[in-house]
Amino acid sequence: MSFIEAQGVEFAYSPEEDKVINGIDLKIEKGSYVSIIGHNGCGKSTLAKLLCGILLPSKGAIFVDGMNTADEDKAFDIRKKCGMVFQNPDNQLVASVVEEDIAFAPENLGLPREEIRKRVDAALATVDMTEHAKHATYKLSGGQKQRIAIAGILAMQPECIVFDEATAMLDPTGRKEIVSAMKRLNKEMGMTVITITHYMNEAVEADRIIVMDHGKIISDGTPQEIFSEVEKLQSVSLAVPQVTELMYLLEKDGFDLPRGILHAMDAADVIEKFMRRQSEND
Amino acid sequence: MLKDVTFGQYYPGNSLLHRTDPRIKLIILVEYLVLVLVAESELAALTSLAFTGFLIAVSGVRFSVLIKSAKPLIFVLAFTAIVNLFFTVGEGEPLVSFYFIKIYQSGIRNAVMMLLRLLSLVLGTSVLISFTTSPLELTDAIESVLSPLKKIKVPVHEFAMMMSIALRFIPTLIEETNKIISAQKARCADFESGNLLKRLKALIPILIPLFVSAVRRAEELADAMECRCYHGGEGRTKLKVMKSDAKDYVFLVTVTLITVAVFFLNRLTWSEVVGFCADIF
Secondary structure, three states, rough: OOOEEEEEEOOOOOOOOOEHHHHHEEEOOOOOOEEEEEOOOOOOHHHHHHHHHOOOOOHHHHHEEEEEEHHHHHHHHHHHHHEOOOOOOHHHOOEEEHHHOOOOOHHHHOOHHHHHHHHHHHHHHOOOHHOOOOOOOHHHOHHHHHHHHHHHOOOOOOOOOEEEOEEEEEEHHHHHHHHHHHHHHOOOOOOOEEEEEOOHHHOOOOEEEEEEEEEEEEEEEOOOHHHHHHHHHHHHOOOOOOOHHHHHHHHHHOOOOOOOOOOOOHHHHHHHHHHHHHHHHO | OOOOOOOOOOOOOOHHHHOOOOHHHHHHHHHHHHHHHHOOOHHHHHHHHHHHHHHHHHHHHHHHHHHHHHHHHHHHHHHHHHHHHOOOOOOOOEEEEEEOEEEOOOEEHHHHHEHHHHHHHHHHHHHHOOOOOOHHHHHHHHHHHHHHHHOOOOOOOHHHHHHHHHHHHHHHHHHHHHHHHHHHHHHOOOOOOOOOHHHHOOOHHHHHHHHHHHHHHHHHHHHHHHHHHOOOOOOOOOOOOOOHHHHHHHHHHHHHHHHHHHHHHOOOHHHHHHHHHHHOO
């Protein structure tokens, strides 16, 4: 069984309302870096909450490390394994002082004091906020607050972190900080990272992208595969990264260029090669 | 508009009062309140005044700060003094008699006593608690001091948690209020003109969005707390453990003795004190 597994999951906030999640089967392996994209209201945030066990599916089941999220006895263990960072940094900080906020989760786990201290220091170091340990949380910038929120989850030592549009309310600098933190958690610490976003440049960083529309998964693959299908993404009102769109338009105009280019430097290389080839042919 | 909020104003420092265990301070606070309210005779009042002076001195809080904190209370202080001065009916001839205004000697005494008592209460409690205890220390101390009540199912932990979260969200909500005010001003809302009723009505477009957003924040915060394994106070440990040492106990015993002394001093007259001293020597 995979680390996270969803089997025929459906979900509606109340029986009278339309289903927000409409039959999802999904497997996420341990240590993977997955990005879930989709336009507003496609159910991606709801899916994130289902994966962490904050919401329970109306139909079907979700397993985290083999434990059913509907199993109340396991709720605690599931939350310990799978942390979640939310959109608004202000609404997830519990304490007024940075280190006390980070200590919140280990305090809840009932760990001894020395262990809490160790975890708080380690989490602060991971998000590079050690010098802010004693600061008041409300005086930090958005990006810093969000890093504290990540540290607060890290102190729980989870195996997986779900970022629910964690960069949506940040400025470009803050966004960069968080994306680089996500990458570090995944590549260096081997953590499973699931990020929900509508910034395509962020989704590109993942190893796997899942595209959602109307509560269903419509595409699932590597960034190259997903962004090769520009028309399909546009049909569900999603944009592709600018570089990818440029290459797509060039190709449409009859230039023989490969699809699924995601980074500006790659595009430059490809165009350079193409130009060389052209001049050799002439 | 909301820049001058002084609620829970904490002045970081390293004075004796800053270093005292907040739980001990809470107990001392109760004793202090009793002491100030009970002091009736001149001797007792002088003792309580001297003790208040001592608290202010060891708190290390600057005098100008203290004056500023007492400023909003000037009206209340003046009002009580005046009421006591004019409406106390004492024995014997009034000192001043002018139409219906009669001032007795006991009236002056009451006014001065009341003024000093209120001033002591305000300054003493602020240097003892608000100026020298961080809000978090305070909530932790309240939880710890009230913890015996858990046995009779009083939700002490929940109460302390709510208090600390409320304190945590004060700056956030102030910021939000300012944003809403700006947003409503940009839509030509007028908060400054008109009579009192009109101005109160003008607050509605500020309060409603503020409430709505506070409720939304609360929902999100609850999710975030649950995600971090919050499940009430049971089995919870703390990063910071409160410790009381010898100086805290000495402080506590001293204050207890002073409080007891005030009870006795209330019954003594000057001549008795002089006689008592003469007996000793």
